[in-house]
Amino acid sequence: MALTIQLFGQFKEMAGSPTLQVEGAADTDALRRKLETMFPELQSIPYLIAVDKDVATGNTVLKPAAVIALLPPYSGG
Amino acid sequence: MEKKMKNIFVQGAIAPAFVAESIQKHSTKMDIGAHSIFMGQVRSDVIDEKKVVAIEYTAYEEMALEKMHVIREDIFSKYSLTCMHIYHSLGRIAAGDICLFVFTSSGHRKAAIAACEEVVERIKQELPIWGKELFDNETHQWKENK
Numbered sequence: 001m002a003l004t005i006q007l008f009g010q011f012k013e014m015a016g017s018p019t020l021q022v023e024g025a026a027d028t029d030a031l032r033r034k035l036e037t038m039f040p041e042l043q044s045i046p047y048l049i050a051v052d053k054d055v056a057t058g059n060t061v062l063k064p065a066a067v068i069a070l071l072p073p074y075s076g077g
Numbered sequence: 078m079e080k081k082m083k084n085i086f087v088q089g090a091i092a093p094a095f096v097a098e099s100i101q102k103h104s105t106k107m108d109i110g111a112h113s114i115f116m117g118q119v120r121s122d123v124i125d126e127k128k129v130v131a132i133e134y135t136a137y138e139e140m141a142l143e144k145m146h147v148i149r150e151d152i153f154s155k156y157s158l159t160c161m162h163i164y165h166s167l168g169r170i171a172a173g174d175i176c177l178f179v180f181t182s183s184g185h186r187k188a189a190i191a192a193c194e195e196v197v198e199r200i201k202q203e204l205p206i207w208g209k210e211l212f213d214n215e216t217h218q219w220k221e222n223k
Contacts, residue, residue, distance in 0.1 A: 006137070008135065008136075008137050008205065008207060009135060009207030009209070009219060010207070010209075010219040050137070050140055050205070053137075053139060053140040053143050069137055069140070069205075071137065071205050072207060072219065073219075073221045073222070074201070074202070074203075074204060074205060074206060074207065074221075074222055075206065075207050075208040075219065075220035075221050075222050076134070076136070076141075076165060076177075076200055076201060076204045076205075076206025076207070076208065076222070077117050077165070077176075077177050077197065077200050077201040077204075077206070077222065
């Protein structure tokens with residue numbers, strides 16, 4: 001089951017696409033491991049994962065229908 | 078104070094005339110005694126001899142509007158405000174132009190001033206918005222709020 005991850009800011013630029021497909025990540029910890037393997041640069045960027053428009057705190061189970069987004073450090077205002 | 082979710086995003090810079098009109102619109106509200114306004118302006122930083130000519134703003138809009146709604150509710154429950162208006166630019170904003178406009182009004186000054194400051198801080202910390210600093214040599218870097 002592939003998850004679709006929405007990308008923003010520098011991550012969208014890094015991947016060259018607004019979304020990313022990731023296979024077999026049951027929770028946010030597994031997703032982080034997969035993403036950091038795909039994009040080693042992520043290891044040095046304090047990014048957040050949003051699940052259904054809320055920032056995931058701790059390890060969060062990812063249901064197939066979840067809306068997942070990868071958020072680089074904010075710089076609004 | 079229940080309010081429906083508002084859009085804060087505007088395409089392009091916030092014109093000073095728009096700020097003036099916003100102030101004018103409040104002249105009919107006779108219970109207001111204080112306004113506090115914060116405006117963010119795109120600064121032309123020089124980084125490694127490259128000059129910032131503009132910032133290009135993007136956002137996870139749906140999430141940002143939900144978060145802003147929560148902040149708005151928090152602020153209204155904490156301070157005695159008459160009203161609060163927030164506008165944040167998206168797209169390419171040139172150095173020298175206004176990219177954020179926060180406008181709080183209350184009966185007396187302290188609530189408006191404190192609420193305005195708190196809203197600005199929370200916008201910077203909690204809203205998924207990203208600014209890409211564009212340099213004069215066609216390169217760029219991603220800004221990060223401190």
